[in-house]
Amino acid sequence: MKTKAGAILSSIRIDRTLDRKISVQLYMGLRDIILSGGLNGGERLPATRTLASEVGVSRTTALDAVSRLISEGLLESRIGAGTYVSHTMTGRTPVKPQAAGAESERQPRLSPATLQAQQLFAERRRLPHKSQAFVTALPALSSFPMAQWARLSARHLRSDRDAVMGYGNPFGLPRLRGAIATHLNASRGIQCDPDQIFVVGGAQQAFSLIGGMLLDRGEKVWFENPGAIGARNAFISQGAELVPVAVDDEGIVVADGLAKAPDFRLAFVTPSHQQPLSKVLSLSRRLALLDAADRADAFIVEDDYDGDFYFGDQPLPTLKSIDTHGRVIYVGTFSKTLFPSLRLGFLVAPASMVDAMSSIFTSALSGVPTWPQAIVADFIDEGHFATHIRTMRQHYKRRHEILHEHARQLDQHMHIQRASAGFHTVGFFRDPARSEAEFVEAAHAAGLTLSGISRYCLAPIDRKGVVIGYGAASESEIRQGMDVMAQLFV
Structure with missing residues (x-):
C-alpha cells in the first residue's frame, strides 16, 4: 500500500491568471525549492498524485514537471521506491533568492520601548551552558x-x-x-x-x-x-x-x-x-x-x-x-x-x-x-523530588568543599567567597587593577567558563572578580579547574 510520504510542498503557488503554463509554474516552483536548499540531496518527493492534490493541479501536470526535473538531473526516479532529489545536490551551497527590492533591505520600525x-x-552574549568547570546556572545533570x-x-x-x-x-x-x-x-x-x-x-x-x-x-x-x-x-x-x-x-x-x-x-x-x-x-x-x-x-x-x-x-x-x-x-x-x-x-x-x-x-x-x-x-x-533535593544538597555541599580545598593555592591572588546554598560562588581579585575581561578570556582559552562580576552590574562597584559555578562540574573537573585558574595568575 502506498503511503503519503515525502516533503510537503504546499508552498508552491499556481497563478491561473498568468500566461505561463501551469506545468511550467510547477516546474519552476519545484526547481527553486531544490536550488535554494529547501530540499536536500536524497530527500524524497511525494507521489505525483499527492503532489497534484496538494498544489491543486492535474496529475498529468505534476508528471510533466517532475519528468522535466528528472531530465535535468535535479531529481532521480527509483523504480518501486519513488522520486528523490539527486544526490549531486548534497553539500552544494544553496542559491539565495534575489532580494525583492529595497523593501527587503529596510530595517523594521520597532516600538520606542523595544x-x-x-x-x-x-x-547579550550567551555563556556556554555545558557541564564543565566553572559554568553557572546549570545543575548537575549527570546526577538526575x-x-x-x-x-x-x-x-x-x-x-x-x-x-x-x-x-x-x-x-x-x-x-x-x-x-x-x-x-x-x-x-x-x-x-x-x-x-x-x-x-x-x-x-x-x-x-x-x-x-x-x-x-x-x-x-x-x-x-x-x-x-x-x-x-x-x-x-x-x-x-x-x-x-x-x-x-x-x-x-x-x-x-x-x-x-x-x-x-x-x-x-x-x-x-x-x-x-x-x-x-x-x-x-x-x-x-x-x-x-x-x-x-x-x-x-x-x-x-x-x-x-x-x-x-x-x-x-x-x-x-x-x-x-x-x-x-x-x-x-x-x-x-x-x-x-x-x-x-x-x-x-x-x-x-x-x-x-x-x-x-x-x-x-x-x-x-x-x-x-x-x-x-x-x-x-x-511519589517522593522522588524530596529524595532528589536531599541528594543534591549533599552533592553541592561536597563540590563546594572540594572547590575551597583546592582554592588555597589561589589565596594570594583571589578570595573565594564561601556559599551556604546553590551551586555557584564568587572569587574576588585581591589586585584591584586586574582586568576581569582579560582574566575571563584567558580562562576561556584554557577551557574554563567564567564570567566577570561586572557583567551583572547596573552600576560599577568597587570589587572585581569572577562568578564560579561548581554544581555541573565533576569533582575531578573542579580540582583540575582550580589548578588551571592558579596558572592564570602566574
Missing part, C-alpha cells in the same frame, strides 16, 4: 534520576490523548499546583492555597508577566547591584526604570534603595542565595524590606531560584513566609531543582492579586504543556 530596551539590555523520570514519562505519554495533547488549564495542572503548595509549606515555610500558584514557562516568563501586570513605563524598580541578568532584562523590556541598590554582607541595602528611590513600585531580590554574590539576606534586612514595600505601596519579587539547595546552618525564612501584608510575589523554577530544558516554573501570588492574575492567564495565555506538569506532579507526590 528600541530603548535593546540599548539597556545586559550583555533519569530512570524514574523515564518511567513516569512513559506512563503519561500512554495516557488519554486529550490530557497529553490538548489545551490544559491556563493556571497550571491542578495536581501540580497542589503538589507545589504542599512542598512550599513543608520545605520553605510558605503557607498558600493552590489557587495562588500559577505555573509558567520558567522564571523568566514569570518576571515578564509580573512586570507587565504591575509596571507603567518609567516606574522605578529596586534591583540588586550586582543582580540577576535575566530578570533585569525582563523588567527593562517592560519599560521599568531600574534603580541599582547596593548589596553588602547582609544582602540588599534597604537604606540605599530608600535614599535613591523611596517611591519605588517594585523590588527584585534573591534573598536565599544572592545572584551573583552568594550572600544570604539577613533577617533584619528582610523585615526592613517588607516594611519599606508596605510604606511605598510596592511589591517585592522574591526569586528563590536555588533556595531548596541550602546546605549551611538552619536557613532563614523566605520573605513570602513572613509577609503579613501581601507584598511578596514568590517565584520558583524547576530549571535548577530538575533540569533547564523542562522550561517549567511557578509564581505564588498574594491573595489580593489572584483574581487579576487569573483574568490575565485566562484571557492572554494558553498555559504550558500539560504532560510535563503531570510528570513533575507525580515526581513530587
Whole structure:
C-alpha cells in the first residue's frame, strides 16, 4: 500500500491568471525549492498524485514537471521506491533568492520601548551552558534520576490523548499546583492555597508577566547591584526604570534603595542565595524590606531560584513566609531543582492579586504543556523530588568543599567567597587593577567558563572578580579547574 510520504510542498503557488503554463509554474516552483536548499540531496518527493492534490493541479501536470526535473538531473526516479532529489545536490551551497527590492533591505520600525530596551539590555552574549568547570546556572545533570523520570514519562505519554495533547488549564495542572503548595509549606515555610500558584514557562516568563501586570513605563524598580541578568532584562523590556541598590554582607541595602528611590513600585531580590554574590539576606534586612514595600505601596519579587539547595546552618525564612501584608510575589523554577530544558516554573501570588492574575492567564495565555506538569506532579507526590533535593544538597555541599580545598593555592591572588546554598560562588581579585575581561578570556582559552562580576552590574562597584559555578562540574573537573585558574595568575 502506498503511503503519503515525502516533503510537503504546499508552498508552491499556481497563478491561473498568468500566461505561463501551469506545468511550467510547477516546474519552476519545484526547481527553486531544490536550488535554494529547501530540499536536500536524497530527500524524497511525494507521489505525483499527492503532489497534484496538494498544489491543486492535474496529475498529468505534476508528471510533466517532475519528468522535466528528472531530465535535468535535479531529481532521480527509483523504480518501486519513488522520486528523490539527486544526490549531486548534497553539500552544494544553496542559491539565495534575489532580494525583492529595497523593501527587503529596510530595517523594521520597532516600538520606542523595544528600541530603548535593546540599548539597556545586559550583555547579550550567551555563556556556554555545558557541564564543565566553572559554568553557572546549570545543575548537575549527570546526577538526575533519569530512570524514574523515564518511567513516569512513559506512563503519561500512554495516557488519554486529550490530557497529553490538548489545551490544559491556563493556571497550571491542578495536581501540580497542589503538589507545589504542599512542598512550599513543608520545605520553605510558605503557607498558600493552590489557587495562588500559577505555573509558567520558567522564571523568566514569570518576571515578564509580573512586570507587565504591575509596571507603567518609567516606574522605578529596586534591583540588586550586582543582580540577576535575566530578570533585569525582563523588567527593562517592560519599560521599568531600574534603580541599582547596593548589596553588602547582609544582602540588599534597604537604606540605599530608600535614599535613591523611596517611591519605588517594585523590588527584585534573591534573598536565599544572592545572584551573583552568594550572600544570604539577613533577617533584619528582610523585615526592613517588607516594611519599606508596605510604606511605598510596592511589591517585592522574591526569586528563590536555588533556595531548596541550602546546605549551611538552619536557613532563614523566605520573605513570602513572613509577609503579613501581601507584598511578596514568590517565584520558583524547576530549571535548577530538575533540569533547564523542562522550561517549567511557578509564581505564588498574594491573595489580593489572584483574581487579576487569573483574568490575565485566562484571557492572554494558553498555559504550558500539560504532560510535563503531570510528570513533575507525580515526581513530587511519589517522593522522588524530596529524595532528589536531599541528594543534591549533599552533592553541592561536597563540590563546594572540594572547590575551597583546592582554592588555597589561589589565596594570594583571589578570595573565594564561601556559599551556604546553590551551586555557584564568587572569587574576588585581591589586585584591584586586574582586568576581569582579560582574566575571563584567558580562562576561556584554557577551557574554563567564567564570567566577570561586572557583567551583572547596573552600576560599577568597587570589587572585581569572577562568578564560579561548581554544581555541573565533576569533582575531578573542579580540582583540575582550580589548578588551571592558579596558572592564570602566574
